[in-house]
Each structure stands twice: as structure tokens, then as C-alpha cells.
Amino acid sequence: MAEIRLKNVTKRWGDFVGVQKFDLDIADKEFLVLLGPSGCGKTTTMRMIAGLEDITDGEIWLGDRMVNKLEPKDRDISMVFQSYGLYPNMTVYENIRFPLKVRKVPKDQHDERVMKAAEMVELKDFLDRRPAALSGGQRQRVALARAIVREPTAFLMDEPLSNLDAKLRVSTRAQIKNLHHTLKTTTIYVTHDQIEAMTLADRVVVMNKGVVQQVGTPTDIYDKPANTFVAGFIGSPAMNLVDGELRDGVFEAGKVRVTGLPTTHNGKVTLGFRAEDATIVPEGGELSAPVYSMELLGDASMISFRVGGELVSIKAAKDYRAEIDEQVHAAIPAEICHLFDSKTGARLGA
Amino acid sequence: MSGTSMIARRRSRTLATVSTLFLITWLIVAAFPFLWTVWGSFKVESDFFSRESWLNALFGVYTEMQTGAPFTGDGYYGAWITRDFWRAVVNTAIVTLCVTVISLTIGTLGGYALARSGHRYAFWILIAALVFRAMPHITLVSGYLLPFFELNIWGHLATSIVVLVAINQPFTLWMLHSFFLSIPKDLDESAMVDGCTRFQAFRWVVIPVMWPGVITTGLFSFLLAYNDFAVTAMLLSQDNQTMVPKISSFLGSIQEQGNVMFAVAAVVSATAPLFLLVMFFQRQIVSGLTAGAVKG
Amino acid sequence: MPHKTFLAFILPAVIAMLLFIALPIVSVIVQSLYVEHEQVLEEVENCGPFGCTTEVRVDAEATAALKSADPLGRFNGLGTFFNRSHLAVSEIGVILADNDGLGDIAARIYNLPFYKALLFTLSYTFIVTPLGMILGFLIALSVNSVSQVLKGPVIFFSLLPMIITPLIGSLILFWMINSQGILGSALQALFNDPTLSLKASTPLTWLTLFVYGVWTAAPFSFVVFYAGLQTVPGDTLESAMIDGASRWERVRYVIIPHLGPLATFVALVQLMDNFRVFEPIVGFSAEANATSLSWLVFNDLQGESTQLFGSAAATSLLTIAGVIVLLSPVLVRTWREFSNKA
Structure with missing residues (x-):
């Protein structure tokens, strides 16, 4: 040995x-x-x-x-x-x-x-x-x-x-x-x-x-x-990655807007979060978009949205139901978010 | 049942009939010459080469007249005993056996190396072998003769054996190479991790799995040595002649003496082993032909 | 595999090929530059009762001494290549300068031994190869479509013409087409011409040799194509049927494209083998009407005391050049694929 x-x-x-x-x-x-x-x-x-x-x-x-x-x-x-x-x-x-x-x-x-x-x-x-x-x-x-x-x-x-x-x-x-x-x-x-x-x-x-x-x-x-x-490879489904702009702790990318990110970085970044960390909320929330598809997994329902060119998935409770094209809101609090440099892909901050 | 499918069915039945007839014709074309010659070899010359009617060859009119029976072994006796064909048979046995064994020994080693080496030169060796494979044998023989006379090694069985082994190598390497490629690399690699050297992995693990490929390649090595005319006719002295050059020398001397039947008997004798070979190794021969094709 | 291990494994095979294939080619090149010694002549005075006469005769002893001292012969440069028995450059010049039209040119060039052999060799190669492949393909298609009962015997008997010793196979056919053999006399009866002999005329001899060639070549194509037919993707065939393709269209658009690579392989092998056609000419005693390049070499070497090594070597080299030309498409393609990969 x-x-x-x-x-x-x-x-x-x-x-x-x-x-x-x-x-x-x-x-x-x-x-x-x-x-x-x-x-x-x-x-x-x-x-x-x-x-x-x-x-x-x-x-x-x-x-x-x-x-x-x-x-x-x-x-x-x-x-x-x-x-x-x-x-x-x-x-x-x-x-x-x-x-x-x-x-x-x-x-x-x-x-x-x-x-x-x-x-x-x-x-x-x-x-x-x-x-x-x-x-x-x-x-x-x-x-x-x-x-x-x-x-x-x-x-x-x-x-x-x-x-x-x-x-x-x-x-x-x-x-x-x-x-x-x-x-x-x-x-x-x-x-x-x-x-x-x-x-x-x-x-x-x-x-x-x-x-x-x-x-x-x-x-x-x-x-x-x-x-x-690594973010995109690990986890099932893999981490959601959204490209956007960061300014004074606020991330913006079309249908997604996250505030209060604990970083001093400004400019183009990629924001990542896991499907199971985000939650569907009745209104408000950081994401608001029409449903692209819904899959029943048994223990949960997987709701996906088109954000930019990417598909973003969010895990909802197993009895949650939504129609395709229905407008849905999701909470993506800053604590669950990961930030990556858009160019190098490297993790930003802590 | 609708009309179109009736037509289709009738057409496919015609097709089947045509195919069957075609195949039977081919069967006759392929097999008849052999059967006819085997049958004729037990007749006398004036029956097999009848000036009157080809039916004589079938019923042996003159054979019965000359020997008292419808079949005769005179041709065989004349060839084997009178003209010492048995000696050529012994020589052929020695040559083909040695060529096959030596070809396979060095060919499996080389073919294995070529199949397992990812280096560039392995590829070039294979291409060189392909070019060598295309060389007409007689052109190589014209390169051997003078040096062999000078070195005093012309005429011996051993010389022919070595030459045939070499001529055989390109083909043997290609064929074994493609058989080795079909054996997963995991096998020898696990043997090496388990504690074997490359050679031990080859000998204990790869070869036991390779037997079908080795046997098939061996058959083709055998055929090359057995069927060769160019090398054995030019490189062997009169005493050491193998069957094929012996038969060709029969033609020169016997035809005038009216003993063509010696040659016919010798030809049938030389065909018999090939017949047995196809009978017992049909599957291997077919797999050998296709192995080269599908992967090459 | 490390270089050292590779070398240890491959060495015997490579040495055998270098010594007995590569080196002989070098030996052929050297020999082709030399030509046999001229015979040593001596003048002898024969004195008899009626006076003396001088006569010139061969000094066998001196000739032999010269030969053993310098077995290669005299240096002749490229002379052998251009002489009458080979490329016949000056003869061709004469023919081109003074002739009675194209037919005359062709006939006179055909009378030069090398061109005669070259023409037959090329005709044999390029007629027998495609015909053998087509016949083989048809047999394969038929075997594939008839019942299993015929399959075994067809494969068994088809293998025989292929693996038969070429010399023996041609002898067997030769005896049958002999004017006293079964096929020869049958043809005489059929054409009602008792003097008909396949041996006597050039076209008939060529035809006979081509038939022999197809007879031995077809089985190889058959076996390979038959194996290929077993691997035709069933899904594609079935979707072609559903799409409404007829039987012939299925062959044309599914089976033939699938067998394409195999056909290239078969064609390559058959071209190489047919180009060295040699034994059938000996077996059919056809040399009066048809000779091949290989046969020319054989003929030069066969002489008991006067083997023409230089001449044989020159023909050999020209033959090798022919082989390389035949192989060049393959070699060029391989080279391209290889340099693209690297």
C-alpha cells in the first residue's frame, strides 16, 4: 500500500x-x-x-x-x-x-x-x-x-x-x-x-x-x-448557467434579475444556480418567463424556461402543475447563486 | 390477396427459377472439369483423348480392350512408380509443411506487433508489404537465380522453403494483422498488468484465442507453397522437384511417348489434397477470404 | 508498444522480406544493366592431307572461364531496355517513320515480343477482372436468394477452381478443350468443323485463356460478395421496400453501394493477381499465340545453358513498373489519407 x-x-x-x-x-x-x-x-x-x-x-x-x-x-x-x-x-x-x-x-x-x-x-x-x-x-x-x-x-x-x-x-x-x-x-x-x-x-x-x-x-x-x-458537468440536471451583466451587485439578463449579490465585480458574467435551490413562487421572484416544458419526475416536477439561448430548469414540488406557455415566477435568491467570469469561465469571488 | 402482390409473387418465383438454373449451370462449370478428369484418369489414353467419340471416355471401350477392365490404374502406376512421382510428393510435403510452419511462426509475431503498435512505421511496413505482395513471383525469381548460383545454394529444398516463406510474408502479415485487430487490446493489457511480459501475454493469452485465425492463415500459406510454380520450377534441381514442376516436366517428355495419362494421373493426385482441404476447412477458407476483405 | 519490443517481434518477418523480396529487386536492377558475355571465338587451322583451312569456332573453355570470372556479364547500361526484345525504341521509330497507316503500325508493333506480351497481359487483366467480379456477384446474389439446400454445394464446388494450382487447373481445362478432349470435340460437332482447334488461332487462344481466367477468378469475388451480402443492413433494405423500391432498385441503391468498398478490395487483389498471369500460358501451351510479361521472364530464364539474365531482369523491371502503375491509385490515396491524418 x-x-x-x-x-x-x-x-x-x-x-x-x-x-x-x-x-x-x-x-x-x-x-x-x-x-x-x-x-x-x-x-x-x-x-x-x-x-x-x-x-x-x-x-x-x-x-x-x-x-x-x-x-x-x-x-x-x-x-x-x-x-x-x-x-x-x-x-x-x-x-x-x-x-x-x-x-x-x-x-x-x-x-x-x-x-x-x-x-x-x-x-x-x-x-x-x-x-x-x-x-x-x-x-x-x-x-x-x-x-x-x-x-x-x-x-x-x-x-x-x-x-x-x-x-x-x-x-x-x-x-x-x-x-x-x-x-x-x-x-x-x-x-x-x-x-x-x-x-x-x-x-x-x-x-x-x-x-x-x-x-x-x-x-x-x-x-x-x-x-x-465543472458547474455544467456535475449534478443532475446540471447547474443552470445564464449569461448577463453584473453592475453593483445586480445581475441582469432579460427575464432574470438577481439583486444583492455579494461581489464588487462589474461587467459580463455567467450566473449559475441549481434547479433544486430555486423555488416557484406565485408572483415576484427573480425570474419571470413562460413555461417551455414540464416533466414529471415522480418525486418532483421539473419546469424549464428559455432564457437567452439556454434552457433553465427549476425543480418544483411533485404536485405542482403548469401549462406550457403559462407565465411563471421563480425565486433565485442571491445566496444560491454562483458567479463565473464570462470569458474564462472561472469562478468569481468566494 | 390483391393483384399486385400476385404479380410480385409470380415474378419472384420466376426469379427464383432463373437463379436456381444459373447456379446449377455454375455448379457444373465449376465442378465438371474435376469430375471428368478424375473419371478419365482411370482410362487409357485412347479413351480419354478419343478420336472417335467422347462416349469412349465414359464407358472405357479401349480401356476394356487393352486392360480387360473398364477402369485401370496404369496411369497412376506409371506416374508414381515408373516416373518417380512419389518423390515429388515427398518433396512437396516437406516444402509445404516447412513453409507453413515457419511462415506462421514469424508471421504471428510480426502480425501481432503490427496490430498492437500505434506507431507510424507500422503503417509503412504494411504498405510496403502490400507493394511486395503485388510483385510477380517470377520477377523475384529472376533476381534470385544468379546470386544463388554464385552462392551455390541453388537447387536445394531449403532454399526454396526460405524463399517461399519470404514471398508468403506480406500476405501472412496482412491477414494475421487483421485477425489480431479483432482481438480486444484489453486482453493482452490485462495480462501485462497481471504480471506478464509482452511476449508472455502474446504466448499465453493472445495465441490461445487466435487459433482460428492462425489455422486460416496457415491454410493460405499452405496453398501458396503448394500451388507455386514459378519458384519451385526455377529454383529446384531435377532430383528435388516438387509436384507442380514435376508435372510440367512430364508434359515435355511424356507427350511424345504417348503417356499423357501419367500426367493426368499426376494431376489428379495433386488435386486430391486440395479437394480434402476444401472439404474439411471450407469454413476457415471462407472466413479467411472475408477477413482480409472486410477489414482491409 | 515500445520500439524495442516492436522490433523484436517484427524482425524475423522484416528480415525475410528484405533479404528475399527487396534485395532481389535490387539484384534485378543490377542484372538488367549487364548482358551476357560474347562467346570467345578462336581461329583454328585444320591441316589435313589436302592442305590447311582456317575456321572460326567457339572456344568453349575460354567462354566458360570468362563467365565464371565475371558471372554478371558485360556492362551494357540501359541498352537491354531499348533493344528489340524489350522497348524496341529504334524499331518503333522505324515503324512510325515508314508505315501504311494505323493498322500497319499496330500489326508491326504487335510483332515485337515485349509489346505482344504487354498487350495480352493488359487485356487479360482488364477483361478477366471485371468479368470475374460480375460473375461472382451474380452467383452471390443468386445463392442469397435461393434455398439453403444449394448453398453448401455451391460454396464447396466454387472454392475448387479458386484454390486449384493454376498450372493444374489450366491443364485440366486444356485436356478438355484439346481437339480430342470432350469440349474440343463437342465444339467441333457444334460448328460442324472437324479441323476446329482452339489452339490454332490467336483469338480463340485468347478467348480460352480469358474463360480460364474468369473460371478461377469468379469464386473469390463470389465468396467475398456473399459475405458482404450477409452484412447488408436489414433496416435499410426494409425501409427501401416500404418506400416502394423494386427488387432491382434495392440491389442498385442499397446493396451495390454497401458492397462498394468490398468491390474496391476485390478489384485490387484481382488486378494484382491477373497482372502476373503466367501458369495458364504454360498449361495451355499457348505461347505461340499469347504470351505474358511473366512468361517472357520465365522463357529467358529457362534456357538450359544460355540463361538470359540481363534480358529477364529488364523485363522484370518493366513488369514491376507496371505493377506500381497499377497500384498507384491505391498508394496515392493511402498517402493522402495518411498525410491528412497526420
Whole structure:
């Protein structure tokens, strides 16, 4: 078990920058999630840590070893792949045992360790099947068992849940969380699903276009997004973002007018607020606009408006009803608002 | 049922009939020459090349007259025993076996590297292989002869084997490359994370999954070596001749002596293994042809 | 994959290709610049009872010595390329300067061995390739539309003409079209002409070779197109049916565009293979009426004691140039795609 340090890690293919100066210390036993849209460099970062991708620049340290030049097999990490990478010609038992076999772990330990790993992921009944005879969820658990069987320095998981159906995803997510609690092994987990990131992570790294956007606990990045990208990526629905003018603490953008913002900044800004923070009010309020559409979510009703070019959503009580094109008012108090620089997208003020 | 669908149905029935007739014609065109030659190889020359009537070849009039039975193995005896065709068969077996095994060994290594390397030079090697694949074999042979005479390696089976392996490489590399591409990269990468070197991952994890591709490519390597005429005819000495050049040398010497039937028997003997090959490996051959096409 | 690992894996294959494909091409280039030694002549005086006569004869020993000392022969520069057996530059000049019209030019150029072979090679390549592909496509369409019962045998028997050794395949057909063979005598009966022989006339020999070519080439197209037909998107076909497309329109607007890339691949492979047509000329003993570039090389090399290495090498190089011209559209396109990507 050890911490992992990335020092200015960069990956370039010709002129294309895959990962730009990734700098991060990952603590021992930490569960770190790399989050971002596809092509943002999160998988590349993980593959560089695993040794499957060359590093153009920078250093990667596992514990007190600089591993830049080490082969994947010499890094003592294990990895769960998106499509699992199971060996189709071996049984489940042989699949889980494979890392022990190639690493020349004494033979008399094999059986015990395979059984223990299989038990942790509830695979004991399937040990003599081949991967082709398993369901998606079972295959996924074989991949997990194969990763945990040899107690490595760190686990790397590359979108391990993305090939599962929604229901299975929730239960496997819980299982991974529980495994991490039991094994206490440093884990790096790549996903594009912000719910997975929020539920699993000790810390989340949000990436976009090869650049780290924000590093923080799930609460941090939810409550204090560092820029409009993070604000627009985290949360379901994502944060509402409205472009407008700020003058003396008053934000104005057509149908939206928010007063009393605690800032000295003037000029063009982007105002953000979450759908669940705003409320529908009978009259007055900071927003007044015709309803664009209304969706029933079960536990709530989602009302959306067209403001400028953007769609703004506000969560209302589950028995709230409104007709399309009906004029509705909403309260967006200054306390729930986030302000971002229009040009750079960076968060303004506190 | 409306009128139009009746018409459509009648038209599609005509179409089916036409297609079926067309296919049966093609079947005859494709298969008849072989069946006819196999049948004829058990006759005497004056039946198979009858001046009177082609029916003689069917009933073996002269065969019965000359040998006392409607079928004769004289052609086979003459070719295999009198003219030492068996030796050519042994040589062919040695050459094709060695060529297939060596081609596959170096081809799987190379094809794997080409499929897994993202570097530019891998692409250029494939393009170079494509150009090499297009070279007529006889033009290469004209490059070999003089150096081989000088080095004193002309005429040996080993020389031909090495040459055929090399000529075979471009095609083998392309085909195996496309088969390897169809194996997910996750597989060898998880093996390497699990503790294998690149070679161990290749040997223990990738190859066991690759068998169908290797077998298919092997069939095509076999066919290339087996069917070759240009290389074996020019590079092998008289004693080391394989079947195909042997048959061509039959033509020069036997036709005058009135023993064409030796050549016919030899041709049928050489076709038999191909027939068996199609029978047992039809699926692999088809998949090999399409693998190159769909991905190339 | 790191460079070092890549190199370790690919090295045997690359060495084999360099030594036995790239190096021979270099060897061909060098050989084409040389020509065989002239025979060493000596004057011998034969003295008999009726006086002495001098005669000139070949000094075999000295010729052999010269040959073994310098096996490449004499340096000849590009001379071989331009001589009568190859590009025949001066002969063409004469023909162009003094002729009786286009027909005469064509006939006389055709009599030059290289152009004769080139004409046949190109005709064979560009006639057999499309015909084979069309026949293969028709077989594939038919197999796709008839019952499953025929499918197995058709595939089985179609593979035979394709994988048959070219020399053996042409011999099998040759024996059948022989004037004493079944097809030959059938044709004689059909045209009521007992002297009819496919071997005797140039057009008939060419026709026979083309038929052989299509016979062996069609199965490859068939198999590839048949596999392609299985991947035609069902949704698109069905929406075409709902949109009211007839059977032919479905073939024309859905199936053929879907098979387009495959057809390019098949055409490329078949062009390469047909361009090196060689064995059928040997098998059909057709050299009197039809020769190909590959056959010319073979013929130069075949001589027992007087192998014409220089001449063979020159023809080989011209053939390779032809291959590169044939491949150039592919190479140019690949190059463009590649430089766009980079």
C-alpha cells in the first residue's frame, strides 16, 4: 500500500495534447475518481499510471519508486478494464488465478487466495465456467476478483460499470465501495458518470480536454464548482448557467434579475444556480418567463424556461402543475447563486 | 390477396427459377472439369483423348480392350512408380509443411506487433508489404537465380522453403494483422498488468484465442507453397522437384511417348489434397477470404 | 508498444522480406544493366592431307572461364531496355517513320515480343477482372436468394477452381478443350468443323485463356460478395421496400453501394493477381499465340545453358513498373489519407 504521486505528467501524440501537466498526490488508501467527458484524458492518465501508455513528460511515483520506465508487470498494480479483458480460454478459477501463476506466487497459496477473492465478489458457484457462459455482471465480478486476488499497491478501474445495465450498476457500485472499505487499497477509478463519482469518491478530479479542472471532495465540487465546465458537468440536471451583466451587485439578463449579490465585480458574467435551490413562487421572484416544458419526475416536477439561448430548469414540488406557455415566477435568491467570469469561465469571488 | 402482390409473387418465383438454373449451370462449370478428369484418369489414353467419340471416355471401350477392365490404374502406376512421382510428393510435403510452419511462426509475431503498435512505421511496413505482395513471383525469381548460383545454394529444398516463406510474408502479415485487430487490446493489457511480459501475454493469452485465425492463415500459406510454380520450377534441381514442376516436366517428355495419362494421373493426385482441404476447412477458407476483405 | 519490443517481434518477418523480396529487386536492377558475355571465338587451322583451312569456332573453355570470372556479364547500361526484345525504341521509330497507316503500325508493333506480351497481359487483366467480379456477384446474389439446400454445394464446388494450382487447373481445362478432349470435340460437332482447334488461332487462344481466367477468378469475388451480402443492413433494405423500391432498385441503391468498398478490395487483389498471369500460358501451351510479361521472364530464364539474365531482369523491371502503375491509385490515396491524418 502506498501513495501515488503524479508530477507534471504530460502525454502528447504529435501536436495533439492528451494530458496536460497533470500534478497530483494521491494519499494511501484513498479512493480517487477521475471524472470527465469522453476524450478528456482521464483514461490516458490511468493508462500512464498502469504503464500501458508511454509518458511524454513528467514523473509518476508509486510509493518511493519512480515508475516511468517500468513495465506494467513491474509496477505492482492491478486493473479492471471497461470490457473486462477476461481470458476466454480459461475458466473463472483460472482467470482469477492467472496473476498468481505468472507472478510465481507459491502454488500452495493459490487455492486459498482464489477462493477468498471469489467469495468477496460472490462468484463461488461459477468457478468452473468459462467467461462466455457468464452474464455481464458476473464477468465484471470475475475482473474484480482477478484484480483483488494478489493484493497490489493500487487498483485502477477503467469505467468498470459502463457495460452493465442501470440496475446492476447501482448494486455493483455499492459492492465496489464496500470492497474498498474492506481492503483499504489505494484506488483510482475512471468514469464519465458523475453519480458514480459522487457516490464512490473520497476525492474527485474533474478533467476536460486533457486539463485538470478541479480537484476536491464530492461536496466541494458540487457546492463550489471551480468553473463553468465543472458547474455544467456535475449534478443532475446540471447547474443552470445564464449569461448577463453584473453592475453593483445586480445581475441582469432579460427575464432574470438577481439583486444583492455579494461581489464588487462589474461587467459580463455567467450566473449559475441549481434547479433544486430555486423555488416557484406565485408572483415576484427573480425570474419571470413562460413555461417551455414540464416533466414529471415522480418525486418532483421539473419546469424549464428559455432564457437567452439556454434552457433553465427549476425543480418544483411533485404536485405542482403548469401549462406550457403559462407565465411563471421563480425565486433565485442571491445566496444560491454562483458567479463565473464570462470569458474564462472561472469562478468569481468566494 | 390483391393483384399486385400476385404479380410480385409470380415474378419472384420466376426469379427464383432463373437463379436456381444459373447456379446449377455454375455448379457444373465449376465442378465438371474435376469430375471428368478424375473419371478419365482411370482410362487409357485412347479413351480419354478419343478420336472417335467422347462416349469412349465414359464407358472405357479401349480401356476394356487393352486392360480387360473398364477402369485401370496404369496411369497412376506409371506416374508414381515408373516416373518417380512419389518423390515429388515427398518433396512437396516437406516444402509445404516447412513453409507453413515457419511462415506462421514469424508471421504471428510480426502480425501481432503490427496490430498492437500505434506507431507510424507500422503503417509503412504494411504498405510496403502490400507493394511486395503485388510483385510477380517470377520477377523475384529472376533476381534470385544468379546470386544463388554464385552462392551455390541453388537447387536445394531449403532454399526454396526460405524463399517461399519470404514471398508468403506480406500476405501472412496482412491477414494475421487483421485477425489480431479483432482481438480486444484489453486482453493482452490485462495480462501485462497481471504480471506478464509482452511476449508472455502474446504466448499465453493472445495465441490461445487466435487459433482460428492462425489455422486460416496457415491454410493460405499452405496453398501458396503448394500451388507455386514459378519458384519451385526455377529454383529446384531435377532430383528435388516438387509436384507442380514435376508435372510440367512430364508434359515435355511424356507427350511424345504417348503417356499423357501419367500426367493426368499426376494431376489428379495433386488435386486430391486440395479437394480434402476444401472439404474439411471450407469454413476457415471462407472466413479467411472475408477477413482480409472486410477489414482491409 | 515500445520500439524495442516492436522490433523484436517484427524482425524475423522484416528480415525475410528484405533479404528475399527487396534485395532481389535490387539484384534485378543490377542484372538488367549487364548482358551476357560474347562467346570467345578462336581461329583454328585444320591441316589435313589436302592442305590447311582456317575456321572460326567457339572456344568453349575460354567462354566458360570468362563467365565464371565475371558471372554478371558485360556492362551494357540501359541498352537491354531499348533493344528489340524489350522497348524496341529504334524499331518503333522505324515503324512510325515508314508505315501504311494505323493498322500497319499496330500489326508491326504487335510483332515485337515485349509489346505482344504487354498487350495480352493488359487485356487479360482488364477483361478477366471485371468479368470475374460480375460473375461472382451474380452467383452471390443468386445463392442469397435461393434455398439453403444449394448453398453448401455451391460454396464447396466454387472454392475448387479458386484454390486449384493454376498450372493444374489450366491443364485440366486444356485436356478438355484439346481437339480430342470432350469440349474440343463437342465444339467441333457444334460448328460442324472437324479441323476446329482452339489452339490454332490467336483469338480463340485468347478467348480460352480469358474463360480460364474468369473460371478461377469468379469464386473469390463470389465468396467475398456473399459475405458482404450477409452484412447488408436489414433496416435499410426494409425501409427501401416500404418506400416502394423494386427488387432491382434495392440491389442498385442499397446493396451495390454497401458492397462498394468490398468491390474496391476485390478489384485490387484481382488486378494484382491477373497482372502476373503466367501458369495458364504454360498449361495451355499457348505461347505461340499469347504470351505474358511473366512468361517472357520465365522463357529467358529457362534456357538450359544460355540463361538470359540481363534480358529477364529488364523485363522484370518493366513488369514491376507496371505493377506500381497499377497500384498507384491505391498508394496515392493511402498517402493522402495518411498525410491528412497526420
